[in-house]
Amino acid sequence: MTRLMPLPAISPARPEDAPAIAAILSGWTDETPWLPRVHSRAEDLENAAELIRRGWVSIAREAGQVLGFIAHEGEEIHALYVARPARGQGIGSALIDHAKARASRLGLWAFEANLRARAFYRREGFREVARSDGAGNDEGLPDIRLEWSRHA
Numbered sequence: 001m002t003r004l005m006p007l008p009a010i011s012p013a014r015p016e017d018a019p020a021i022a023a024i025l026s027g028w029t030d031e032t033p034w035l036p037r038v039h040s041r042a043e044d045l046e047n048a049a050e051l052i053r054r055g056w057v058s059i060a061r062e063a064g065q066v067l068g069f070i071a072h073e074g075e076e077i078h079a080l081y082v083a084r085p086a087r088g089q090g091i092g093s094a095l096i097d098h099a100k101a102r103a104s105r106l107g108l109w110a111f112e113a114n115l116r117a118r119a120f121y122r123r124e125g126f127r128e129v130a131r132s133d134g135a136g137n138d139e140g141l142p143d144i145r146l147e148w149s150r151h152a
Contacts, residue, residue: 007090008067010098013057020066021048021057024081031084034113038138051078058098060091070095077108096124104150112142121146 013021022045029037029044039047051057051071056078060067068082068091077099082091099106110117112131130145137143 007094008060008062010058010060010094012055013052013059013066013069015049015052017057017059017066017069018045018049018052021052021059021069024066024069024083025079027084028081032114035111035141036139058095060086060094067091068095070099072099072103072106075103075105075107077106080108092120093124100148100150105147106149107145107147109137109143109145111137111139112144118144118146121148124148 022041025048026041026044029035029039048057054073056071056073057069058072059069060082066083067086069079070077071079080092080095082095096106106126107129108121108126109132110121112118126146126148128144129147132143132145134141134143
């Protein structure tokens, strides 16, 4: 879907954004059949609040609504999610560009089964550098290490 309006500004998340961020995360978990729910909605909210407290979260907001968020600590991306109605409109790319503007390298883990995310990251210039059996993530699912470098 092509976005006809300009992309929303990216700004630091505030504590009051935690419920919207948790709802985006929980919603994605609910709609992803291959992903087991290992955290309750209350735990998603606690996690969102903690990421915001650490200063890792930036959000795309439009008309008072959080459309998506990225959580990154320096070069490491911990989460990138876009609300279902806002997907396919460039929000994810804008959030990645925001992180790229602040680092010369970025890395993340994506689930092997998440073909859509893997394709997105490839389009954004990330390349696969490693694979794991999932022993290092809460869900126990195989995952892939992806990295981007400004100088690649």
